[in-house]
Each structure stands twice: as structure tokens, then as C-alpha cells.
Amino acid sequence: MTATTQQALPVASGRETAREVWRLSRGHRLRLAAVAGLGIVSAAVDLIGPVAAGFLVDRVQTGTAGLGTVLTVATTMAVAAVLGAAGTAATIVLATRAYHAILAALREQLVARALTLPQHRVERAGTGDLISRSSDDVTAVADAAPAVIPVVTVTAFTIVVSLGGLAALEWPYAAAFAVVLPVYVLAMRWYLRTGPPVYRAERAAMSARAQQILESQRGYATVLGFGLTEQRHRAVMAASWGVAVQSLRARTVQSMLNARLNVGECLSLAAVLVVGFVLIEGGTSTVGAATTAMLLVLRLLGPVNQLLFVIDTLQSALASLSRMIGVATIPADAAAGPSPAGAAAGPSPAPGAGTSVRLHEVAFSYDDGPLVLDAVTLDIGSGERVAVVGASGAGKTTLATVIAGIHPPDAGTVARPERTAVITQEVHVFAGSLRDNLTLAAPDATDREIEDAMETTGSAGLFDLLPDGLDSVVGAGGHPLTDAQAQQLALARLLLADPDLAILDEATAEAGSAHAGLLDRATDAALAGRTGLVIAHRLSQAAACDRIVVMEHGRITEEGTHDELLSAHGIYARLWEAWDSRRGSA
Structure with a gap:
């Protein structure tokens, strides 16, 4: 060709x-x-x-x-x-x-x-x-x-x-x-x-x-x-x-x-x-x-x-x-094209026992540009919830796409579960019924399972707003959903799909602070019992995770729990102080 x-x-x-x-x-x-x-x-x-x-x-x-x-x-x-x-x-x-x-x-x-x-x-x-x-x-x-x-x-x-x-x-x-x-x-x-x-x-x-x-x-x-x-x-x-x-x-x-x-x-x-x-x-x-x-x-x-x-x-x-x-x-x-020089060829090796995600010396750049990820090594245990924080341009979203398999690494190896799902801040509502939107990744889901997923993520209130329940038409030409409702719908999809690894790339960032608490609770429910990687928009999300990874210039510079990183008085502590002061003044 x-x-x-x-x-x-x-x-x-x-x-x-x-x-x-x-x-x-x-x-x-x-x-x-x-x-x-x-x-x-x-x-x-x-x-x-x-x-x-x-x-x-x-x-x-x-x-x-x-x-x-x-x-x-x-x-x-x-x-x-x-x-x-x-x-x-x-x-x-x-x-x-x-x-x-x-x-x-x-x-x-x-x-x-x-x-x-x-x-x-x-x-x-x-x-x-x-x-x-x-x-x-x-x-x-x-x-x-x-x-x-x-x-x-x-x-x-x-x-x-x-x-x-x-x-x-x-x-x-x-x-x-x-x-x-x-x-x-x-x-x-x-x-x-x-x-x-x-x-x-x-x-x-x-x-x-x-x-x-x-x-x-x-x-x-x-x-x-x-x-x-x-x-x-x-x-x-x-x-x-x-x-x-x-x-x-x-x-x-x-x-x-x-x-x-x-x-x-x-x-x-x-x-x-x-x-x-x-x-x-x-x-x-x-x-x-x-x-x-x-x-x-x-x-x-x-x-x-x-x-x-x-x-x-x-x-x-x-x-x-x-x-x-x-x-x-x-x-x-x-379809993925030839493996870049230095990258692992063939399927990714399976993570070790008790490990869900494993990155070893991963490097990535867009086309011929500078490295966005530089020698990143990271293990995420099965069932562990890890947050990734850092300034804009630190490489957070790129790390998520590489782990998800959207972008292959230029060098190093990436191992992840086969059943991996990604939710970004750009949630799309397809033109069709609410049921069709929710069962995209779980076509065999029953109405009872759908209703349970909506109840768990706090989106059951949609039934009171939509005239025909699960048969109501949403998306283009149908009932419009707010940003918060669309993100609740995406989290309910995640529950129905039941992946081993869920990656949330600022998935609740678009709804605004008015719905932050509601979406944080929905996120906790959606990630319960599964491995999660959260690209945190609000540091309150990071604080609720089992471990926090701080990125700067494409590298991991700090790791630890919320309390450990605050005690270290490093980058995360400064980010938290700035974020907490803005939240207090608001």
C-alpha cells in the first residue's frame, strides 16, 4: 500500500x-x-x-x-x-x-x-x-x-x-x-x-x-x-x-x-x-x-x-x-504500526502477582517532539487506587493514554489488564435511548442492573426528569443532559462494563464545583473493588486515593499517601497549599 x-x-x-x-x-x-x-x-x-x-x-x-x-x-x-x-x-x-x-x-x-x-x-x-x-x-x-x-x-x-x-x-x-x-x-x-x-x-x-x-x-x-x-x-x-x-x-x-x-x-x-x-x-x-x-x-x-x-x-x-x-x-x-526503536515488541507482558499495572522505563514523545514521558517506572497493585497530579503539561494525560494503550510507548514496557476502560472529561452522549447509551460496553445488561448502576452513581434522579425512563431519547435531537448528568452516565457505563482497570482522566472536571461532591461520591462508587488510575483535577480526589504520584516534566518526582506527601513538604505539599487556599477563599 x-x-x-x-x-x-x-x-x-x-x-x-x-x-x-x-x-x-x-x-x-x-x-x-x-x-x-x-x-x-x-x-x-x-x-x-x-x-x-x-x-x-x-x-x-x-x-x-x-x-x-x-x-x-x-x-x-x-x-x-x-x-x-x-x-x-x-x-x-x-x-x-x-x-x-x-x-x-x-x-x-x-x-x-x-x-x-x-x-x-x-x-x-x-x-x-x-x-x-x-x-x-x-x-x-x-x-x-x-x-x-x-x-x-x-x-x-x-x-x-x-x-x-x-x-x-x-x-x-x-x-x-x-x-x-x-x-x-x-x-x-x-x-x-x-x-x-x-x-x-x-x-x-x-x-x-x-x-x-x-x-x-x-x-x-x-x-x-x-x-x-x-x-x-x-x-x-x-x-x-x-x-x-x-x-x-x-x-x-x-x-x-x-x-x-x-x-x-x-x-x-x-x-x-x-x-x-x-x-x-x-x-x-x-x-x-x-x-x-x-x-x-x-x-x-x-x-x-x-x-x-x-x-x-x-x-x-x-x-x-x-x-x-x-x-x-x-x-x-x-494497525498499531511498527514498534518504535527500543519499545517492547508483541503483546505486553502480564503484570506480576498482585500487580495490575506495570510500567518500566517508559518514554514517549509526540511525533518528533520532545519527550513527554521520560523513563517512567510505576507499579499499581490490584485493587489499588492511584492518583496522578502535577502542573499542566507535566505529562499526566499522556501517562494515562500510554497505560490505556491509546499511544504505544517509544521505549520501555507497559503491562495492563486486558479489560481496561477509560473515561475522559469529554463525555459523549450518543443520540439514542438512555438504555442504549448505558449498555454500549455491556449489551447484555438487564434493566435491573442498569437501574442499580444508576442508583450507585447517583444518577437515578434522571428517571424523574426523563419522560420515558430508560427508553427516553437523549443526545442530539433528544433530551439534553447537563455536564454533571453526562459524567454520571459515563460512570454508570463504567460500572456496567465492570473493567479490571478504570482510568479517569479528569473525568469529573467539566461539571464545575457545584456538583463536585456528588461526582466524587459517584467516582468512589464506580471505582470500588477495582484498580483505578485517577488524573486528578481536584486535589480532594487525590487525597481520597490510596497513593498519589506527582509528575513534573514527564517524570515521577514524588510518590506516597496524602499525609506522607504533605509531611515531605515537596511539590505536592505546595500544590495542596495553593489549592486549599483557593478553595477557602472561594
């Missing part, structure tokens, strides 16, 4: 795309064989019209055509037209069903694979890239169906059968048309050399635009808070103009291809007319045969132009298809 950048998600090569489409066609190949057979028969039936017209011209020229001849020819042409149209329609319907069935299977595979990609890989590639592949690219492939299917499944058969009919009629006519074919070949060679890079650039520009729009939407509060509206507007406009420029390039290529096809059409008609004149003058052909040849060529020119011209659409769809397959076929064992 190839990629536009070292960190970008992969793009499948032409061979890989063809191999994957062939694999996905399994179960539809009998239908595809029926498409081919029916398409050839329909194209052969359509030859009856030109042959009948040539026959009538010869009979008229010899004076042997009567009313019966005209009616017979007209009836034959009408029946052939109806049968040909019916066969063509059936061919398109069968091909469309197969096409969309294969596309649906690919879309499901793409979504399933995208949902299992490590977060660090998606972030480095840009979330907009993945969203573009699962939306814009899927739409491009689906929208290509009305233009591509009739051409590929019908006109291809028409070209083959019509060329055979020309050769059977008078080989010089077929030779005359064949002489002009290099014009089409040259047009295609030019287009295949020029078109694909233009369309790839267009799709890449769309990905960049999606990324800018997504960042502006996700960072809406930051944009408003720092007065960055104009700056973000310029960034989105610049990305949009990038799409416009690449789209204009693509349309220019399209127009240039159209001009080359028009030249080929004029030369084809002229060549057949000249050959017909020569053959009739020499007495080796008839006016009827020349008429049939011209009708066949006219019948050929449309499909030839359509087949070549639809390649414009096909190239764009293939570019999108390759991007989709590039993600859908990422091997599960390669």
Missing part, C-alpha cells in the same frame, strides 16, 4: 483494490456471470435494427420492396428494439444489485476496521482523513453507480458485438474503424497519465478541508474564548479554495478528454464514408451494406465515447475506492 505522507492512512494499490473487490464479489459471481451473458445477448439483438435497415435500402434500390417488406422490416426493428431495451434494463438491474451489495460489504468492513484503529494512528493521520474516507469517498463510489454501471455493463458488450458485426458485414469497414482506434488509444493513454494524480489531489484536498472543518467544530469553545473566529474562518476558506482549485483542474482534464473524443468521432465517420464510397464504386459492396456499416459505426461511437468519457468518473471513484480499501484492509496486527 502507498500513502500520501508517512503518517497518513494507507491507500490501496490498483492490484490490491482489484484483489479485494474480487474477494468481496464472492457470493455474487453467478449474478455477475448472468450480467455478462445477458449483456452480450442484448447487444446482439440490437444489431438487428441496422441490418434490417440496410436490407430495406437494398430492396428499395433494386425496386423489389413492397408494403409487406416495409412492414416486416419495421416490425422486426420494433421487436428487436423492445427485446434489446428489456435485456439492457435487466442487465443494468442485475449489475446494480451486485455493485451495491459489494459496496455495502466494503462499507461495513471499512467502518468495522476504522472503529478498531488505535487512536494514536488516527490522530497522526488526521481525523478528517478517516471521516473523509467513510463519508466523501463512500458517497463518491456510490454516486458513480448511475454513470458507471450502464456503460461498463452495456456499452462494453455493445462495442465488442458491433465490431464483430462490422467485420462480418464487410471487413474493410471494420478495418476503416480500426485505423482510427489509435486516436482513442492515445486519448486514453494521455488521460490515464494525467487524470489519476489530479483526482488523487482532489480527494486529498477534500480530506484537508474536512480536517479544518472538524477542528473548528470540535474546538468551538476555544475558538470563541480566544477570539479565533477570523483565523479559523481563513483556515477553512483556504482549505475550501484548495478543493476548488483541484476540482477545476479535474474539470479541465475532463474537457480536454472530451475534445480528443470528438476528434476520434469525426475521423471514424469520415473513414467509413470513404471506404463505403470506394467499395460501392468498385462494385464490391452495396448502398445497403454501407448504410448498415454507417449505422453500426454511429451505434459504436456513442458507447465508445461513453466508455472513455465515463473513465473520468470511474477514475474519481477508483481513487475513492482505493482510499476506502486502504483502511478496510489494514491488518489487525499492523
